[in-house]
Amino acid sequence: MSAEPQGSMTLEEQARVLPTGEREFFLDVHTTDLEVNFGPQHPATHGVMRILMRADGEVITGAQPHLGYLHRCAEKIGENVEWLQYLPYTDRYDYLAAMNNNLGYSMAVEALMPGLELPRRAHMIRTICAELNRIGSHLIAFGTYGLDIGAFTPFFYAFREREWMMALFEKICGARLTYSYIRIGGVFNDAPPGWLEEVGRFCDVFEEKWKEYVDLLVMNQIFVKRTADVGVIPKEMALDFGLTGPMLRGSGVDFDLRRDMPYSLYGEMLKDNAFDVIVGKGEKGTLGDCWDRTYCRVYEMMESIKIVRWCLERIEPGPVLGDIPKVLRIPPGEAYVGIENPRGELGHYVASDGGKVATRVRVRGPSFTNVSVLEDLLPGALIADAIAIIGSTDVVIGETDR
Amino acid sequence: MDGGNVFLTLLQKIAPAGVPSWVLVLSACLIGIGILVGLVSVLVMFAVWLERKVSGHIQCRFGPMYAGGWHGWAQSLADGIKLLAKEDLIPLGADAALFVLAPAIMLAAIFGAMAAMPLAPGVYFANLNLGLFAILAMSSMTTIGVVMAGWASNSKWALYGAMREAAQVVAYEIPLGISLLVPLMVIGTLNLGEASARQAGWFGMHWILFQNPFVLPASILFFTAALAETKRAPFDLPESESELVAGFMTEYSGIRWSFFFLEEYAAMFLMSVVGAVFFFGGFESPFTHIARESFGSDSVAYQVVAGGTLMTKAMFGVFLMMWIRWTLPRVRIDQVMSMGYKYLTPLALLCVLGAGIWEAIFPGATP
Amino acid sequence: MNFDGIHDRLRVIQAPGLLGADLPRAAIPGAKHGESKDAGRGGDAFVLVDPQKIVPFLHVCRDEDRLRFDVLVDLSATDPKAEDPNLWININLLSVERRQRLAIKALLPKADLKMPSSTAIYRAAQWHERECAEMFGITFVGHPDPRHVLLPDDWVGYPLRKDYVFPKEYHGISCE
Numbered sequence: 001m002s003a004e005p006q007g008s009m010t011l012e013e014q015a016r017v018l019p020t021g022e023r024e025f026f027l028d029v030h031t032t033d034l035e036v037n038f039g040p041q042h043p044a045t046h047g048v049m050r051i052l053m054r055a056d057g058e059v060i061t062g063a064q065p066h067l068g069y070l071h072r073c074a075e076k077i078g079e080n081v082e083w084l085q086y087l088p089y090t091d092r093y094d095y096l097a098a099m100n101n102n103l104g105y106s107m108a109v110e111a112l113m114p115g116l117e118l119p120r121r122a123h124m125i126r127t128i129c130a131e132l133n134r135i136g137s138h139l140i141a142f143g144t145y146g147l148d149i150g151a152f153t154p155f156f157y158a159f160r161e162r163e164w165m166m167a168l169f170e171k172i173c174g175a176r177l178t179y180s181y182i183r184i185g186g187v188f189n190d191a192p193p194g195w196l197e198e199v200g201r202f203c204d205v206f207e208e209k210w211k212e213y214v215d216l217l218v219m220n221q222i223f224v225k226r227t228a229d230v231g232v233i234p235k236e237m238a239l240d241f242g243l244t245g246p247m248l249r250g251s252g253v254d255f256d257l258r259r260d261m262p263y264s265l266y267g268e269m270l271k272d273n274a275f276d277v278i279v280g281k282g283e284k285g286t287l288g289d290c291w292d293r294t295y296c297r298v299y300e301m302m303e304s305i306k307i308v309r310w311c312l313e314r315i316e317p318g319p320v321l322g323d324i325p326k327v328l329r330i331p332p333g334e335a336y337v338g339i340e341n342p343r344g345e346l347g348h349y350v351a352s353d354g355g356k357v358a359t360r361v362r363v364r365g366p367s368f369t370n371v372s373v374l375e376d377l378l379p380g381a382l383i384a385d386a387i388a389i390i391g392s393t394d395v396v397i398g399e400t401d402r
Numbered sequence: 403m404d405g406g407n408v409f410l411t412l413l414q415k416i417a418p419a420g421v422p423s424w425v426l427v428l429s430a431c432l433i434g435i436g437i438l439v440g441l442v443s444v445l446v447m448f449a450v451w452l453e454r455k456v457s458g459h460i461q462c463r464f465g466p467m468y469a470g471g472w473h474g475w476a477q478s479l480a481d482g483i484k485l486l487a488k489e490d491l492i493p494l495g496a497d498a499a500l501f502v503l504a505p506a507i508m509l510a511a512i513f514g515a516m517a518a519m520p521l522a523p524g525v526y527f528a529n530l531n532l533g534l535f536a537i538l539a540m541s542s543m544t545t546i547g548v549v550m551a552g553w554a555s556n557s558k559w560a561l562y563g564a565m566r567e568a569a570q571v572v573a574y575e576i577p578l579g580i581s582l583l584v585p586l587m588v589i590g591t592l593n594l595g596e597a598s599a600r601q602a603g604w605f606g607m608h609w610i611l612f613q614n615p616f617v618l619p620a621s622i623l624f625f626t627a628a629l630a631e632t633k634r635a636p637f638d639l640p641e642s643e644s645e646l647v648a649g650f651m652t653e654y655s656g657i658r659w660s661f662f663f664l665e666e667y668a669a670m671f672l673m674s675v676v677g678a679v680f681f682f683g684g685f686e687s688p689f690t691h692i693a694r695e696s697f698g699s700d701s702v703a704y705q706v707v708a709g710g711t712l713m714t715k716a717m718f719g720v721f722l723m724m725w726i727r728w729t730l731p732r733v734r735i736d737q738v739m740s741m742g743y744k745y746l747t748p749l750a751l752l753c754v755l756g757a758g759i760w761e762a763i764f765p766g767a768t769p
Numbered sequence: 770m771n772f773d774g775i776h777d778r779l780r781v782i783q784a785p786g787l788l789g790a791d792l793p794r795a796a797i798p799g800a801k802h803g804e805s806k807d808a809g810r811g812g813d814a815f816v817l818v819d820p821q822k823i824v825p826f827l828h829v830c831r832d833e834d835r836l837r838f839d840v841l842v843d844l845s846a847t848d849p850k851a852e853d854p855n856l857w858i859n860i861n862l863l864s865v866e867r868r869q870r871l872a873i874k875a876l877l878p879k880a881d882l883k884m885p886s887s888t889a890i891y892r893a894a895q896w897h898e899r900e901c902a903e904m905f906g907i908t909f910v911g912h913p914d915p916r917h918v919l920l921p922d923d924w925v926g927y928p929l930r931k932d933y934v935f936p937k938e939y940h941g942i943s944c945e
Contacts, residue, residue, distance in 0.1 A: 036558050044644045058562075058735055068919040075904075076928055112811045148644045150635060150732025156461035222636060222731045239839045239865065242893025248865075255865045333793060333811030336861050336872055338842060347843050349859055353850075362859065364843040372896040383562065384734045387645050401919055 047397030078361025091178035108348035122186035228285030245344025250293035500554035508547030515540035522709030563649025573742030598684025606691030609683035674719025786822025
C-alpha cells in the first residue's frame with residue numbers, strides 16, 4: 001500500500017497511459033470498488049426497488065436492479081377472480097394512474113365483446129378522467145424528480161394541484177387513489193352536477209400554475225446543469241429496450257399511441273388537431289438526456305389540458321354505461337390492447353375461454369421495461385447522477401412488480 | 403482592550419473579600435458556558451421553528467401550528483423533549499467511542515467558536531483580539547466531527563457523506579477566508595466588537611460595504627462559501643437526503659442526531675453574525691446611532707438596541723439561507739468542487755487585489 | 770398495413786418458422802357475432818410461429834423493409850388449461866416507423882419447455898423472458914442473465930401454470 005515510487009523510477013515514469021490519453025498514477029495502490037446497496041429502503045427509489053451498485057468513489061461501475069419487493073401476483077389473481085372483480089386490482093399496479101389502468105383493462109375486455117356499443121358520454125368521461133389522471137401522475141413525476149434533485153418546494157406545488165385533481169375524482173367516484181371508476185362497458189356512474197364546470201375551472205387554474213413549475217424547476221439553471229447530458233438514451237437504445245411513453249419521446253422518437261394508433265375518442269380529436277405530441281429536442285444538452293424526459297412530461301400536461309377542454313366543449317347528456325349483465329361471461333377469444341399510460345404503453349393481454357373467469361390476464365407495465373434500462377444506463381454515472389437517472393425513468397414499483 | 407470577561411468583572415464586584423481568584427475565574431467560566439449553551443440552544447430552537455415556518459409558507463402550507471398554541475411556537479421544545487426521550491442507538495459494528503464522540507466534538511467546536519461572538523457592545527464571552535480567526539478556526543473543527551461520525555457509523559452512506567464534507571470544506575475554506583480579507587483590509591481589526599465600533603459614523607451607516615466597492619462582490623462570495631461551509635442547500639451534499647439517505651448522520655438517532663442539527667443552525671447563525679459584522683455594519687444602524695446619541699454609549703438601552711440590531715441582521719442572514727434552501731435544487735459533487743476551486747477562489751483573490759489597490763489610492767476609512 | 774397485409778408479406782418473403790395465422794371469429798366468413806359458442810374465438814389475429822425458429826423470425830420482422838417492427842412490446846406465455854399439452858408464447862411487436870402492430874403466437878409443448886432466447890434481437894426481451902421463465906418454467910436457451918426477476922431466488926414451482934399448487938408456507942411464514 002505504499003505510494004512511494006519504486007526504485008529509481010519517478011512517479012511520472014511509473015504512470016501508465018490509458019487509452020483515453022489520461023495517465024494513471026499510483027499503480028501499486030490497490031483499492032476495491034465499494035458495493036452499495038441502494039434500496040429497498042431509500043428515499044429516491046420511489047418505492048421498494050433495490051439496486052445493487054458497485055462504485056469506485058463517486059463513480060458507479062456496475063448496477064443490478066432487483067425487483068419483486070412489491071410483487072402481489074396480479075396476473076395470478078386475474079385468473080382466479082371474475083372479470084369485473086379484477087378491476088380493483090388494476091388500480092394497484094400503477095397507483096398514480098389508476099384511471100388509465102382501469103381504462104386499459106376495460107378496453108382489453110371490451111375487445112372480446114363484439115356486440116358491445118359504448119355510449120358517447122362514457123367515452124367522453126373516460127377520456128376526461130384518464131387525461132386528468134395523466135396530469136396528476138406527471139405532477140408526481142415532476143414533483144418527486146425535483147425532490148430527487150434536491151428541490152423540495154416544487155413537490156408541494158405539484159401536490160397542491162394534484163389535491164384538487166383528487167378532489168375532483170373523489171366527487172365523481174368517491175375514491176382518491178384507487179378509483180375502479182372506469183368499468184367494462186363504460187363508467188360506473190354519471191358525473192355529479194357541476195362537476196364538468198369544476199373541471200373547466202381546474203383547467204384554467206392549472207394553466208396559470210403550470211407556468212410556475214416551468215420557471216421554478218424545469219428552466220432553473222442548477223436543475224438544467226444537473227439533468228442535461230445525464231443518462232443519455234440514444235434513439236436506437238430506446239427502441240431496443242422497448243421503452244415507451246415519455247422515455248421514448250424524450251429520446252426524440254415521435255410516437256404516441258393516442259395519435260399513432262388512436263383509440264376511444266382520440267381519432268376524432270386528431271381531426272380537430274386538438275393536441276400535439278411533445279418530443280424531446282435536446283434543447284439543453286444531448287438528445288435523450290434526463291432533462292428531455294422531464295421536458296416531455298411537463299409539457300405533456302398542457303396537452304392533456306387541451307384534450308380535457310376538447311371533451312368539455314363537446315360532451316352531451318346521455319347514458320354512461322353500455323348494456324352489461326351483472327355476471328359477465330366473456331366470449332372466448334384473446335386480445336392484446338395497449339393504451340398510452342402516463343409512463344408508456346400499458347398493455348393488457350386477456351384470454352377467455354367463455355367463462356366467468358379469465359384464462360390469462362397479462363399486464364405489460366411500462367415501468368417494467370423502463371427500469372430494465374437502468375442496468376445499462378447507470379455504469380459510468382456519478383452517485384448523484386444515478387438518482388437523477390432513476391428519477392427520470394419515473395418508475396412506479398407497483399407496476400414493475402405487479 | 404481589556405482581556406477580561408464580563409462575568410468575571412461582575413463576580414469580582416459582588417464576591418466577598420478573601421475568595422481565591424481561581425474560584426472566581428472558574429465560576430465565571432462556568433456561568434459563561436451555562437449562559438452560552440442556554441442562549442445557543444434557544445437560538446437554535448428558534449431557528450428550527452423559523453425554518454419550518456419559512457419552508458411551510460414557501461410551500462403553501464403553515465408549518466407547525468399546534469404545539470404551544472400560537473403558530474406552534476413550542477414545536478422545537480416538544481421535539482427536543484421527544485429526542486431526549488428516544489432510545490440511544492449505537493449500531494452494531496460501529497466504532498462506539500468515535501460514534502459517541504463525534505457529535506460532542508462538533509458541539510464543542512461550534513460553542514468554542516460562538517464564544518468569540520459579541521452579544522452587544524461590551525457584552526461578550528471572550529473578547530479576543532483574534533476573534534474572527536478564532537471563529538474560523540473553531541468552526542472548521544466541526545468537519546472533524548463529521549468525518550468521525552461518517553467513519554464510525556460503519557455505513558457506506560455515512561462514509562460517502564463524510565468524504566464529501568471533507569472535500570467540500572477544504573474547497574470552501576479558501577474562498578471563505580480570502581473573501582473575508584477584503585473587509586479586513588478596510589477595517590483593520592480581527593476583533594468583532596472593535597470592527598463593529600469602527601463602523602460607527604455616517605448616522606450609523608458607515609458600513610464596510612459602503613467604504614470600498616470590492617466589498618459587495620466579496621460579501622456575495624462570502625455568503626456562497628458560508629452556505630457550503632455550513633452544509634446548507636444547494637451545497638448540502640454531505641447530508642443530501644435524496645442521495646445518501648442522510649449522509650454522515652444516517653445512523654444517528656435521538657439526542658445525538660439533534661446535536662448535528664444544533665451544530666448546523668448554530669453555524670448558520672455564527673456565519674451570519676460574521677457576515678453582519680464584517681460587511682453590514684455589525685451593531686451599527688440608524689437606530690443604534692439614535693440610541694447612542696440619546697442614551698449614551700454605556701447605557702443599557704443602547705446595548706439592547708445595538709444587540710438587537712446585530713441579532714436582526716444575523717437572523718435575516720439565516721432567513722436568506724433558508725429561503726435559498728427551499729428554492730434551489732442541489733448541485734452535484736463535481737460542480738461543487740469546480741465552483742469552489744475554479745470560480746470562487748480566483749474571484750475572491752481578484753476582490754482582494756482590487757480592494758487593496760482601492761485602499762492604496764483612497765486610504766480613507768481605515769483608522 | 771393491417772394484419773392481412775403483414776401476414777401476406779411474411780408469407781411472400783417466406784419468413785422462417787411461419788406456420789400460419791390464428792384468426793378470430795370476425796375474420797372467418799359466415800360466422801356471426803355471438804351466434805354460437807363454437808364459432809371460433811374473438812379478439813385479435815395472431816401469426817403462428819414455430820417457437821424454435823423464433824429468433825430468425827423476429828430478425829426478419831425487425832429488419833424487413835416493409836415490416837420494420839423495431840419495438841418488442843411484450844413477451845409472455847399463457848397456460849390455457851392444465852390438461853392442454855401446449856403453452857402459448859405471446860409476443861407483441863410494434864413498429865414505430867410504420868405505425869403497426871403484430872401479435873405473434875407460438876405453441877410450446879409442455880413436455881419440452883425450451884426455446885431460444887430473443888434477447889439478441891430485442892434487448893427488451895431480456896426481462897420479459899426472465900419473468901416468463903420463472904412464472905412458467907420455460908428455459909430460454911442462450912439467455913445472458915437467467916436469474917429470477919420478480920420471485921425470490923429459491924421459489925419452488927411455476928406460479929402462472931394452471932397445475933400450480935399453492936404453497937402452504939414460505940420460510941416459516943404461513944400462506945393460508
